[in-house]
Amino acid sequence: MTEKTIPVASIQLPEPTLRRLPWYLAYLSTLKKTDTEYISTTRIAEALDVDPSQIAKDLSFLGIRGKTRIGYQVDALESKLRDFLGFGREHNAIMVGVGSLGAALIADSGLQRYGLNIVAGVDINPSLTGTQINGVEIYPTDRLPELVERLNAVIGIIAVPVESAQEASDRLAEAGIKAIWNFTPSRIRVPEGVVISNTSIYSHLAVMYNRLSLKIQQ
Amino acid sequence: MTEKTIPVASIQLPEPTLRRLPWYLAYLSTLKKTDTEYISTTRIAEALDVDPSQIAKDLSFLGIRGKTRIGYQVDALESKLRDFLGFGREHNAIMVGVGSLGAALIADSGLQRYGLNIVAGVDINPSLTGTQINGVEIYPTDRLPELVERLNAVIGIIAVPVESAQEASDRLAEAGIKAIWNFTPSRIRVPEGVVISNTSIYSHLAVMYNRLSLKIQQ
Numbered sequence: 001m002t003e004k005t006i007p008v009a010s011i012q013l014p015e016p017t018l019r020r021l022p023w024y025l026a027y028l029s030t031l032k033k034t035d036t037e038y039i040s041t042t043r044i045a046e047a048l049d050v051d052p053s054q055i056a057k058d059l060s061f062l063g064i065r066g067k068t069r070i071g072y073q074v075d076a077l078e079s080k081l082r083d084f085l086g087f088g089r090e091h092n093a094i095m096v097g098v099g100s101l102g103a104a105l106i107a108d109s110g111l112q113r114y115g116l117n118i119v120a121g122v123d124i125n126p127s128l129t130g131t132q133i134n135g136v137e138i139y140p141t142d143r144l145p146e147l148v149e150r151l152n153a154v155i156g157i158i159a160v161p162v163e164s165a166q167e168a169s170d171r172l173a174e175a176g177i178k179a180i181w182n183f184t185p186s187r188i189r190v191p192e193g194v195v196i197s198n199t200s201i202y203s204h205l206a207v208m209y210n211r212l213s214l215k216i217q218q
Numbered sequence: 219m220t221e222k223t224i225p226v227a228s229i230q231l232p233e234p235t236l237r238r239l240p241w242y243l244a245y246l247s248t249l250k251k252t253d254t255e256y257i258s259t260t261r262i263a264e265a266l267d268v269d270p271s272q273i274a275k276d277l278s279f280l281g282i283r284g285k286t287r288i289g290y291q292v293d294a295l296e297s298k299l300r301d302f303l304g305f306g307r308e309h310n311a312i313m314v315g316v317g318s319l320g321a322a323l324i325a326d327s328g329l330q331r332y333g334l335n336i337v338a339g340v341d342i343n344p345s346l347t348g349t350q351i352n353g354v355e356i357y358p359t360d361r362l363p364e365l366v367e368r369l370n371a372v373i374g375i376i377a378v379p380v381e382s383a384q385e386a387s388d389r390l391a392e393a394g395i396k397a398i399w400n401f402t403p404s405r406i407r408v409p410e411g412v413v414i415s416n417t418s419i420y421s422h423l424a425v426m427y428n429r430l431s432l433k434i435q436q
Contacts, residue, residue: 012432019421026403030381048405086427087420104322114420115427154430163248179430181422185244187266195433197426201417202305202332203237204399208415209304209333212372212397214230215413 017058021085023048024055028078040071087115092153094177095121096168097160098128098138101183101201105159106133119151145175154178162186235276239303241266242273246296258289305333310371312395313339314386315378316346316356319401319419323377324351337369363393372396380404 013021027047031039041059045052056066059077062084066072082088095102098121105111106118121138123129128138139147147153156172158165158180165186172180179195182188185202231239245265249257259277263270274284277295280302284290300306313320316339323329324336339356341347346356357365365371374390376383376398383404390398397413400406403420 013428015425018425018428019418022403022418022421022424023405026380026383026405030404033381049407050405085424086431087424089427091427091430100326100328104326107318107325108322109318111419111423114423116423155426162244163251165244178433179426181426185240186248187241187245187268189267193433195426195429197422197429199417199419199422200237200240201329203240204415204417205329205332205334206240206303206305207233207236208373208397208399208413209309210231210236211413211415212309213304215396215411 011061013061017061018085020050020054020058021062021081023050024058025078025081025085025087028074028081031074032078036074038067038071039074039077041066043071087113089115090117091115091155092117092119092151093155093157093181094119094144094147094151094153094172095136095157095159096123096141096144096172097158097164098123098125098133099159099161102157102159103133105157105183106136109134116155118157119153120147122147141171144171148172148175148177155181157181157183158188159183229279231279235279238268238272238276239280239299241268242276243296243299243303243305246292246299249292250296254292256285256289257292257295259284261289305331307333308335309333309373310335310337310369311373311375311399312337312362312365312369312371312390313354313375313377314341314359314362314390315376315382316341316343316351317377317379320375320377321351323375323401324354327352334373336375337371338365340365359389362389366390366393366395373399375399375401376406377401 041052041055122141156177160168165184169188182198190196259270259273340359374395376386378386383402387406400416408414
């Protein structure tokens with residue numbers, strides 16, 4: 001049986017910092033492959049186009065300080081960042097809605113490397129019941145409460161059609177899920193105490209299309 | 219042969235507005251199914267938890283004004299929004315990196331409903347050459363310039379391993395791509411004139427894990 005594991009981070013970081021930390025981690029992972037031992041904020045800053053003092057400040061939130069004139073030890077910083085971000089721990093998740101996007105996310109084994117362990121999927125389509133994607137079994141939606149408990153799921157991922165997003169969220173919250181990752185373009189409300197994270201792929205497309213059309217007109 | 223089509227939006231909207239517009243569209247699509255004819259900003263505001271005056275302001279950017287005491291005509295507003303956001307037009311795109319995430323995105327036919335038409339994939343893995351996902355053919359990476367031209371691709375989607383992200387971006391820019399949608403957690407630089415949009419799925423995970431661990435400790 002999989003154990004419920006959660007990150008141990010105990011400070012609420014500003015969201016911009018939390019969004020930059022994965023950049024640093026990505027860069028350090030690249031450096032590790034080149035056998036670089038130490039890295040300065042100046043070099044990270046150049047590579048990522050972020051202000052060096054911002055980097056030092058972001059890392060100091062984690063209690064990490066570089067050595068004068070030497071910088072940070074690459075291996076240590078990389079593992080500390082991975083640990084802090086929760087990517088090294090398993091978070092069990094249930095996918096709600098196994099259509100095109102839901103199935104694609106289950107199939108993306110990359111998420112597992114970032115600590116997201118999708119343990120089951122649910123869908124209202126009865127023909128999906130009992131099928132598997134990437135070894136993940138699909139159940140009818142009414143099995144949700146039992147699945148959350150039995151599989152120690154803490155995260156619910158919503159990839160249903162937009163008009164069913166709120167209902168899916170309500171069901172997940174009732175089933176005792178602690179965090180909801182919403183992939184629909186719909187805005188949903190969650191009870192207090194439940195974490196909500198929106199990844200609105202289509203909003204990003206809208207921003208890109210708008211910028212693109214302006215560039216092309218120039 | 220597919221024609222190169224681009225959105226006609228001619229004003230640069232503030233990014234927060236552009237990110238909210240898809241919420242309104244999603245809500246209107248839901249309303250359409252219930253045969254609602256008119257909708258007020260007050261009701262949109264309640265449903266989406268956005269300030270009513272903000273909604274009126276966002277919509278006025280598009281030259282849309284509601285009627286006093288009646289509000290907006292649902293069908294007209296929905297189609298105007300879809301049109302403005304570029305979701306009704308085809309944007310040809312090439313996927314760079316057909317690993318787990320890249321293949322998943324190609325398989326997600328939902329993107330097509332939002333105007334993103336993935337016309338080809340490229341990958342350095344020779345065993346993928348000539349294979350198809352969802353009818354989309356995969357080519358060797360060095361075919362990129364020819365593919366961009368022949369298939370009228372304007373968008374390049376990057377789903378390669380993090381250490382290859384910058385190189386993929388450089389190749390796309392050289393091949394004449396106009397916008398890059400970066401799905402890697404890596405920060406990349408693009409030449410002036412190229413639009414960059416980052417969808418850092420893993421950053422969203424990091425934010426969610428952090429919030430989750432704090433909630434659980436409370």
